[in-house]
Amino acid sequence: MAQIVDLRSDTVTQPTAAMRSAMASAPLGDDVFGDDPTVNALQEKICGLLGFEAALFVPSGTQSNLCAILSHCQRGDEYIVGQFAHCYRWEGGGAAVFGSVQPQPLQHQADGTLSLEDIEAAIKPDDAHFARTRLLALENTLGGKLLPQSYIEQATRLAKDCGLASHLDGARLFNGATAQAVLTGSDVRKEARRIAGCFDSVSVCLSKGLGAPVGSLLCGNREFISRAHRIRKMAGGGMRQAGVLAAAGIHALDHHLERLAGDHGLAKRLAEGLKDLPGLQVEAPQSNIVFVDLIGEARERSTELLEYLKAAGILATGLYRLRFVTHLDVDTAGIDRAVALIARFFKN
Numbered sequence: 001m002a003q004i005v006d007l008r009s010d011t012v013t014q015p016t017a018a019m020r021s022a023m024a025s026a027p028l029g030d031d032v033f034g035d036d037p038t039v040n041a042l043q044e045k046i047c048g049l050l051g052f053e054a055a056l057f058v059p060s061g062t063q064s065n066l067c068a069i070l071s072h073c074q075r076g077d078e079y080i081v082g083q084f085a086h087c088y089r090w091e092g093g094g095a096a097v098f099g100s101v102q103p104q105p106l107q108h109q110a111d112g113t114l115s116l117e118d119i120e121a122a123i124k125p126d127d128a129h130f131a132r133t134r135l136l137a138l139e140n141t142l143g144g145k146l147l148p149q150s151y152i153e154q155a156t157r158l159a160k161d162c163g164l165a166s167h168l169d170g171a172r173l174f175n176g177a178t179a180q181a182v183l184t185g186s187d188v189r190k191e192a193r194r195i196a197g198c199f200d201s202v203s204v205c206l207s208k209g210l211g212a213p214v215g216s217l218l219c220g221n222r223e224f225i226s227r228a229h230r231i232r233k234m235a236g237g238g239m240r241q242a243g244v245l246a247a248a249g250i251h252a253l254d255h256h257l258e259r260l261a262g263d264h265g266l267a268k269r270l271a272e273g274l275k276d277l278p279g280l281q282v283e284a285p286q287s288n289i290v291f292v293d294l295i296g297e298a299r300e301r302s303t304e305l306l307e308y309l310k311a312a313g314i315l316a317t318g319l320y321r322l323r324f325v326t327h328l329d330v331d332t333a334g335i336d337r338a339v340a341l342i343a344r345f346f347k348n
């Protein structure tokens, strides 16, 4: 049988041979003592790349956001966040459960932003009735969408003027930066730094498009990271010879940023291939995620379609609205095979 084309998520990638080799030869120490030279090097590397004073290597994006929210907020504080943001909707309510920090979710605009009016209206006055509004948390990319740079600048400026800190869940920051670089004619590294520079803290996943097996990085100023370090310990995220994982992150930041543009190209190729098929409504992708709505009679056939694709070695997710994510382990042939199979499914 042909190779599996796994389009469920960009988290499914296997470390490349070169990445495994970097992991195997990484110098290690006990990171709970601060002794792991590879973890320290990774943390310094992301600081240099994004322009922050300090950074912390954490096991997951979820823990990174938790450490961030609990470092910005105290018990009884609240953070303003989008309804569909990962750190509101997809993290088990961790900030509320572990930190007694209440979310103030807002409806997104069609482009994924939160309107400045809505943000401003959600900031509570200093009054005993209300939780203390402390933080604005944005996400970029959000559902594969790039937040406009001008919006990010305005929203974080508003937060600052109102005395709020700002956090970016940049799980896919480098996908956002890749998309933005196309618009500005700049490069992914400069755009990542420009986006990140608007925020007090930024979380980045190494285990998605960057292709590392495990890990995220939280960045901020020294005081913030020192608080986050304590919370990471409480959350059970203090890891010992973690350099074996950090080495994969260093390799990814050195070698996998520029290749993200190729993932975006494959997403576009998939969308182009599907857009004229009857029963499908394809959202033009801005990064590496393609959403496809099944409409009309096709609507009830999403489970059947996914089963059909699975039997042929193509994996995707969704109900009514299917999601296809491109990454390091997908190539042109795989995308073309997916397109051909979906076309054949709807012919029958």
Ligand SMILES: *Cc1c(COP(=O)(O)O)cnc(C)c1O
Residues within 6 Å of the ligand: 059, 060, 061, 062, 063, 065, 086, 087, 139, 169, 170, 171, 172, 205, 207, 216
């Ligand atoms: C995946 C993701 C996370 C969480 O990362 P995990 O490593 O899976 O915990 C957080 N935010 C966003 C936007 C994500 O896509």
